[in-house]
Every structure is written in structure tokens, then in C-alpha cells.
Amino acid sequence: MKVPSSSVQLLVLFVLASSALTAPQGCSHKIKEQIEPPKGWVKVAPAPADHIINLRIALPQPEFASLEKALYEVSDPDHARYGQHLSKEEVEELVAPHPESLNAVDDWLASHGISQGDLSRSPAKDWVKVRVPVSLAEEMLNTTYYVWRHIESGDAVVRTTSYGLPEHVHPHVDLVQPTTLFSTFQGMKTTYRWSANRQQSVDSGVASIRSASGTVVDSSCNSTITITCLKELYNATGYNSSATNGNTIGITGYLEQYANYMDLQDFYAQQRPDAVNSTFNLITINGGQNNQTLSAAGVEADLDVEFAYGLTYPTNRTFFSTGGSPPYIPDMNTPTDTNEPYTQWLDYILASPNPPQTISTSYGDDEQTVPESYALRACADFAQLGARGVSLMFSSGDGGVGDGDPDPTTQTCYTNDGRNVTRFIPGFPASCPYVTAVGGTTYVPEVAVSFSGGGFSNYFGRPRYQTEAVTKYLASLAPGTYEGLYNPFGRGIPDVSTQADYFQIWSQGRSGHVGGTSASSPTFTGFVSLLNDALISAGRPPLGFLNPFLYGRGVAGLTDITSGNNPGCGTEGFNASSHHLHDINYVNTDAVTGLGTPNFGLLKDIVLS
Structure with a gap:
């Protein structure tokens, strides 16, 4: 994605401010997630502004309860539906977000100069993925990214301990990562x-x-x-x-x-x-x-x-x-x-x-x-x-x-x-x-x-x-x-x-x-x-x-x-x-x-x- 210049961003913000899509209170950010600095990780320095982050945005799955119900029914030998597994398309239909969520997230991304061509989506459209530089991610999430280093392994990641979203976007996003995820994913093994x-x-x-x-x-x-x-x-x-x-x-x-x-x-x-x-x-x-x-x-x-x-x-x-x-x-x-x-x-x-x-x-x-x-x-x-x-x-x-x-x-x-x-x-x-x-x-x-x-x-x-x-x-x-x-x-x-x-x-x-x-x-x-x-x-x-x-x-x-x-x-x-x-x-x-x-x-x- 070509990052828009500051002048283009100002123009986008001006247009949005002039439209009915936003209101003074609706533009304010509200914390979505906040964590304590995790054990074993130390803050090294602010992340470089041009460092590229692969943002993953999870949209709500309003019919997940129906998927869970089907999961238990097709997995229970005592149920009439046992073994009648769902197709890929049937599962995707049950986890698809509401159109309102899709529109709200698309509008939020567009307000930061991110077009449909910049996005990729999961087949069910419940995940949206986009590559952005740290500078833009910080603006979108009202946060500051840092380089963190794991003391024991020496591994380092670019993460934050808190991020926010515009209040009107909150109901339409479950989470955004990488932000607060400091996991040290590893193999399960002894000596x-x-x-x-x-x-x-x-x-x-x-x-x-x-x-x-x-x-x-x-x-x-x-x-x-x-x-x-x-x-x-x-x-x-x-x-x-x-x-x-x-x-x-x-x-x-x-x-x-x-x-x-x-x-x-x-x-x-x-x-x-x-x-x-x-x-x-x-x-x-x-x-x-x-x-x-x-x-x-x-x-x-x-x-x-x-x-x-x-x-x-x-x-x-x-x-x-x-x-x-x-x-x-x-x-x-x-x-x-x-x-x-x-x-x-x-x-x-x-x-x-x-x-x-x-x-x-x-x-x-x-x-x-x-x-x-x-x-x-x-x-x-x-x-x-x-x-x-x-x-x-x-x-x-x-x-x-x-x-x-x-x-x-x-x-x-x-x-x-x-x-x-x-x-x-x-x-x-x-x-x-x-x-x-x-x-x-x-x-x-x-x-x-x-x-x-x-x-x-x-x-x-x-x-x-x-x-x-x-x-x-x-x-x-x-x-x-x-x-x-x-x-x-x-x-x-x-x-x-x-x-x-x-x-x-x-x-x-x-x-x-x-x-x-x-x-x-x-x-x-x-x-x-x-x-x-x-x-x-x-x-x-x-x-x-x-x-x-x-x-x-x-x-x-x-x-x-x-x-x-x-x-x-x-x-x-x-x-x-x-x-x-x-x-x-x-x-x-x-x-x-x-x-x-x-x-x-x-x-x-x-x-x-």
C-alpha cells in the first residue's frame, strides 16, 4: 500500500468531518484493550515509524452461538445430527459479520486512506488484513508502538500495551493484532x-x-x-x-x-x-x-x-x-x-x-x-x-x-x-x-x-x-x-x-x-x-x-x-x-x-x- 502524504490525509479527514458519517463524539478514541507489561519483556525503544505491521482486524461473529450449537450436535453420538458435519460454506455463513460491521470497519479504514484494494479478507469476511507502517497504525489505534525484547530468548517484537478505536467502531471490532500479543509460541518438549x-x-x-x-x-x-x-x-x-x-x-x-x-x-x-x-x-x-x-x-x-x-x-x-x-x-x-x-x-x-x-x-x-x-x-x-x-x-x-x-x-x-x-x-x-x-x-x-x-x-x-x-x-x-x-x-x-x-x-x-x-x-x-x-x-x-x-x-x-x-x-x-x-x-x-x-x-x- 502506498502511504498517503500528510496533505492527502488532511483532505480525507476534512471530507469525513464534513459528512454525516462522523460526529464530534464519534471521532474520539476509547481504549479497546490494555495490558500490564508482560513478565520477561523489556521496552527497548520506540518502533521505527516506517516499520511495516501486518494488522489483523477481527470482526464480530454474531451467529457463533449457532455454530457452537451445530458443533456439539454433529459431535454428539447421541444426537440425531451426529456425523452430519457442516460444509465450508455453511460454516462461513455462520461466522460472517453483519453488513453494518463490514461497513463501519471499511469506513474507519477509508478515513485513514486505506482503500478496498489495500485489504485482504478471510473467506467469511470475519478477518480483515492490511499492511501499514507503524506511523499509520499508531494514528489508527491512538497508541505508540515500541520495540520490546524478551530477556531470556533475546527475541524482539514491535508491540504496544494499550490501543483504542473510535467509539462508534468498538461494537464492530473484536480485536486488532499485533498489538498486545507477547506470546513466545514454542514447541512442547522436554530435554x-x-x-x-x-x-x-x-x-x-x-x-x-x-x-x-x-x-x-x-x-x-x-x-x-x-x-x-x-x-x-x-x-x-x-x-x-x-x-x-x-x-x-x-x-x-x-x-x-x-x-x-x-x-x-x-x-x-x-x-x-x-x-x-x-x-x-x-x-x-x-x-x-x-x-x-x-x-x-x-x-x-x-x-x-x-x-x-x-x-x-x-x-x-x-x-x-x-x-x-x-x-x-x-x-x-x-x-x-x-x-x-x-x-x-x-x-x-x-x-x-x-x-x-x-x-x-x-x-x-x-x-x-x-x-x-x-x-x-x-x-x-x-x-x-x-x-x-x-x-x-x-x-x-x-x-x-x-x-x-x-x-x-x-x-x-x-x-x-x-x-x-x-x-x-x-x-x-x-x-x-x-x-x-x-x-x-x-x-x-x-x-x-x-x-x-x-x-x-x-x-x-x-x-x-x-x-x-x-x-x-x-x-x-x-x-x-x-x-x-x-x-x-x-x-x-x-x-x-x-x-x-x-x-x-x-x-x-x-x-x-x-x-x-x-x-x-x-x-x-x-x-x-x-x-x-x-x-x-x-x-x-x-x-x-x-x-x-x-x-x-x-x-x-x-x-x-x-x-x-x-x-x-x-x-x-x-x-x-x-x-x-x-x-x-x-x-x-x-x-x-x-x-x-x-x-x-x-x-x-x-x-x-
Whole structure:
């Protein structure tokens, strides 16, 4: 966009002032959003006036309640509409803004010299995007942008802690970003261990062990997790998926994490020989790359694709490489500074006519680092995908009940709102009620892994599918347990779990063990994809949004994990629950492993019944 000169801007303002579109009070700005300077970020200097910002403006979705209603109906096995997922066009109709909002925002932008040709819009027109220099953004939002630097990482962004809009525009805009978003979006992972053996003695004389669900598992699975281990543990041995029925599994990649073809072939040769010489479909978004230099291989990306694709081969496979991440370098004249990269992925996937039926994401951040308005809107976008029949899995986090630091002894656990009080720190997007949050277990029989992210959202209320299970779980806690440290009315995390430690992968040409809920999310996603394979092959629709099914009929196909905890914030965290195990009508959940781990054989029978 060519920025208008000051004389042109004055002319535009004069014309508008002379028209009936404005009134003296209507032109005044009113604060739309204001935050405390976030922890760990320091103000460096005013942002350069010519620095380009990619503004994203969210318009209200007045019919979202109707979309949410449809989402729950098509996702509830006991509802007559179950499986009747909405089309892309039907979803877009339900999230489209009112014409009044479109006109009000267009007029506001025009008053700053921004024409229709300068804009891009989402298919539903509920997002408007425009590139503007800092000087114009500051005028539009009545704010001042600064360069902020993250003390720990050194990353820098151009942000503000407060912005406003003309009063008459307020009802027509939900949020504008980048403004107050200081999130440090990152992969969910603990340390990478390139060790040969697990730090626990294993009786080599025992050939097999029995899992809590009754399956027989090779004893080596207590020191190294492989594709074979997972299929044995979760009762999927012998199931063969289709390469041609239209089922697709998707993995998202961010922050220059590249899935390496050579590493994948080495992994297949070791753990899935029949998949050797097969590969995946690559989709690059927002300048995403595909660097195949071996040294550029990302452990996160390699882990995700090796286990998700290894479990589901020969199902059609897609890897999304999404570009766009700080740091911004303050001494450059016209640097590039982007939004959170997963908004770029959301733009792409919502516009896609045929997204994968099952998608895993092993990235996220502490919920409190994401402005609530932004989290609510991103979550609403996830709901659109669920209504269209897409199952979305997110890692629950690696900090137990604490922040993203996997070491519970160094977590801060202070609120980010200026009060600096101690609170448990849930993760986002796992806290969104329209996605499935995946926690972690370890060993056979399984126990909760100590870093499994869990707790309760401070942004999202308890969804109705959790009402009974979470209410009973909280009632089982000793009176006063962690009172004031968590929101007892919030959405509970995680929903389910799988193994999350000592996964044997190949990365940068060598084999080693890795751990984190970055392992459990693609694992659970793999088994969901196999369930979708069975459904699609039987001429049935895919599962779509999973949670109403999991907390209902599906719980009979999950194995409750009854021991372990997730320490953090100077506490032992929550315990895995073992209450009411003999009550078949009781849906058992906890804030460490959720409803438990999958039994694919039972789940397949349930979904096909």
C-alpha cells in the first residue's frame, strides 16, 4: 500500500468531518484493550515509524452461538445430527459479520486512506488484513508502538500495551493484532536424551509385560518406545489402514522446524520397513521452508512425522511448514515482524476446501501470555474446523501445573496481570474447549509422566461435556486442595493421554530418545486417524470434534490412569484419580492424564457400532 502524504490525509479527514458519517463524539478514541507489561519483556525503544505491521482486524461473529450449537450436535453420538458435519460454506455463513460491521470497519479504514484494494479478507469476511507502517497504525489505534525484547530468548517484537478505536467502531471490532500479543509460541518438549538406555533397571529375563488394559507388551517398551510398542500397548496390532479411501493425517510445523526425509527413511527402516521409500505431502504457508540440510532437521518435526506417519502408514500424510516468527532486529531499517505463526496456518486451513480429517500440533504457550480476546477468537476458529469434521489435537504442555519450564524447581508461576500472585499456569491452545488436549504417561503399566501439563483454564469456562466428570474429580480432592491456585470453574486439561517419554526417533542422521507431550499428541492423533480410517472405509463420516464422544460413549474405550502426578509451582500438582473405578456409569477424569489412554480395538468397535 502506498502511504498517503500528510496533505492527502488532511483532505480525507476534512471530507469525513464534513459528512454525516462522523460526529464530534464519534471521532474520539476509547481504549479497546490494555495490558500490564508482560513478565520477561523489556521496552527497548520506540518502533521505527516506517516499520511495516501486518494488522489483523477481527470482526464480530454474531451467529457463533449457532455454530457452537451445530458443533456439539454433529459431535454428539447421541444426537440425531451426529456425523452430519457442516460444509465450508455453511460454516462461513455462520461466522460472517453483519453488513453494518463490514461497513463501519471499511469506513474507519477509508478515513485513514486505506482503500478496498489495500485489504485482504478471510473467506467469511470475519478477518480483515492490511499492511501499514507503524506511523499509520499508531494514528489508527491512538497508541505508540515500541520495540520490546524478551530477556531470556533475546527475541524482539514491535508491540504496544494499550490501543483504542473510535467509539462508534468498538461494537464492530473484536480485536486488532499485533498489538498486545507477547506470546513466545514454542514447541512442547522436554530435554532430548541421546542415550542408549532408560534410567531404570529392567529385568531382561522378562519377555513381556501386561498393560493396565490387559494387552501384552514387549518388556523393552519399558526402556524405549517404538511404533511396535505403541500398537501393542494400545491394542492396534494387526490393523492395516488404507492408502486410497481419502483419509489424511496432518502435522503442523512451525519455528523453522523441518521434517527431514532422510531421517524419516532411517526411522522407517528401523521401525516400519514396509514404509521405506514413501514420503509425505508438503504444504508451505506464509513463506514456510523445507530445508533438507541434515543439520537443519528439527527434533520436534522429526518426532511428529515419524510417529504419526509410522503409526498410520499408508494413510495419506501431510506436513504443514508454516513460516513467520520473531525475532525482529531493532537496528534494521525495514524489518519483517509477524503475527503468531499459527494464525497464518489457521488462515490457510480455514480456506482449504479439504483439510485433513485429523491434525496434531505440538506447539503452544502459557495461556496468560496470550490476550484473552485473542485466545477466544483463535479458539472460535478451531470450532469452525471441528464443525467441518476435523479432529484437532494439541499437546497439553510440559510444565506440569506450572509454566512452560519443564523443571518444576525453576518455574515462576506468577500471574501476568500486574498482581504477581502465585497461580498454576495452564497452556493455550490446549485450554480451548474445541480441541482435544493430550497429556502424557510413562512406563508399562502406565503412570502419569511428571511433566504432563494439566489443570484448569482461566479464560474458558468448563464445557458441558466435562460437567459431570470434572465436577466429580474436584469433589474427590481433599477440601481446600490448592485453593486459590487454580480456577475450579475452568475447562479441564488434558482430555486424554498417551506415552510421552523415551521415544526412539531419528534426527540429524542419528538415533536417540526424546520426551515431551510433543510425543503424546502425534501418538494419540495417529490412533484417531486409524479410527477415521475404519469409519471412512465403512462409508461413515470421520469423528470430527472428539470431546463429546470421548466424555460419553468413547470413555469405555479408554484406560484410566490411576497413579502419578504433575508437580509444579512449588507443589506436587494434581494426582491421577482412581475414584469410583467400579462404577460403570462414572466418567473418570483427572488434571494429569484426563480420561486416560486409548484402547484402539475397543474404540473401533464403539465407533463402528
